[in-house]
Amino acid sequence: MVIYPAVDIRGGKCVRLYQGEFDKEKVYSDDPYEMAQKWESEGAEFLHLVDLDGALSGSPQNLAAVKRIVETVGIPVELGGGIRDMESLERVLAAGVERAILGTAIITDPDFVRAACDKFSERVAAGIDARSGKVSISGWSETTELDAIDVALKLKSLGIKRIIYTDILSDGTLAGINFEAFRNLASRLNIPITASGGVTTVEDIVRLKELEPAGVDGAIIGKALYEGVISLREAIEAARKNSQ
Numbered sequence: 001m002v003i004y005p006a007v008d009i010r011g012g013k014c015v016r017l018y019q020g021e022f023d024k025e026k027v028y029s030d031d032p033y034e035m036a037q038k039w040e041s042e043g044a045e046f047l048h049l050v051d052l053d054g055a056l057s058g059s060p061q062n063l064a065a066v067k068r069i070v071e072t073v074g075i076p077v078e079l080g081g082g083i084r085d086m087e088s089l090e091r092v093l094a095a096g097v098e099r100a101i102l103g104t105a106i107i108t109d110p111d112f113v114r115a116a117c118d119k120f121s122e123r124v125a126a127g128i129d130a131r132s133g134k135v136s137i138s139g140w141s142e143t144t145e146l147d148a149i150d151v152a153l154k155l156k157s158l159g160i161k162r163i164i165y166t167d168i169l170s171d172g173t174l175a176g177i178n179f180e181a182f183r184n185l186a187s188r189l190n191i192p193i194t195a196s197g198g199v200t201t202v203e204d205i206v207r208l209k210e211l212e213p214a215g216v217d218g219a220i221i222g223k224a225l226y227e228g229v230i231s232l233r234e235a236i237e238a239a240r241k242n243s244q
Contacts (some may be wrong), residue, residue: 001240002194002207003044003205003221003239004218004220004221005048005222006048006050006222007040007047008049008050009032009053009066009244010062010068011032013072014034014035015025015027015052016172016222019169019171020098021153022052023236032062033068033072036217039225040075042231043232043233043236045205046218047073047075047077047078048068049066049077049079051079051110053180054081054083055140059082060079060091062081063095064105066079066097067096067148067222078101079092079101080103080127081101081244083100083102083105084104085105085106086112086150088221093120099122099124100124101127101164102124102127102202103126103127106160117159118120123159124160125160125163127166128148130167130181131169133181142204149184152185163189163193164220165194165195167196167197167218170197171196171198172223173223174198176198176200176204177199178197182208183211186215186216192216192218193211193215194216194220195211199219199235200221200223201229202230202235204219205219205235205239219235219239
């Protein structure tokens with residue numbers, strides 16, 4: 001299982017939100033690049049970047065910061081936030097991002113999703129952000145009536161080869177994971193899943209590893225790392241334990 005430290009960028013700074021609410025922001029660094037370097041130095045294998053301004057505006061806004069990270073760390077990065085058309089997707093991948101995460105577009109533009117999968121295959125993933133099992137879009141500002149599992153199954157049919165599933169109500173709360181949400185998704189979907197939202201303790205990672213045979217092969221950790229509740233080394237050690 002891979003641990004992905006999260007670097008959320010807003011206004012060029014590294015921040016964390018509480019349950020995705022933009023008025024509940026805490027700045028952890030004026031320079032996201034410094035945080036990316038820190039996580040790499042502590043053993044990260046892959047970074048999860050989010051362009052929060054892009055998620056709200058509908059197009060990437062922090063590519064300069066992303067490009068600086070890509071050019072100066074030696075590990076791959078994935079990026080989500082505002083990637084809603086082929087031009088934006090190509091700009092993101094041209095900046096050196098290993099994997100682009102489509103969010104709002106998975107609901108609003110399935111034709112684009114199919115074309116993106118056809119052209120870039122595994123360099124494209126789908127980010128499903130759910131509140132009580134219903135998909136949220138537009139920087140989590142709009143919750144639909146669409147069931148997250150139904151959406152995941154449709155995305156698989158469009159060619160998506162990885163789902164990054166975030167449980168919004170757990171995100172940034174330090175309250176632990178919604179295990180059942182990840183279990184239910186994994187039981188229905190036989191493609192790789194990255195779990196996000198509420199990953200706080202070694203025990204959370206151990207529980208997620210129970211789902212590794214079903215496809216949950218990664219976990220994103222944000223606030224728990226930034227607040228020192230868990231160290232990245234602890235998280236990586238737990239994720240690697242007993243892995244085949």
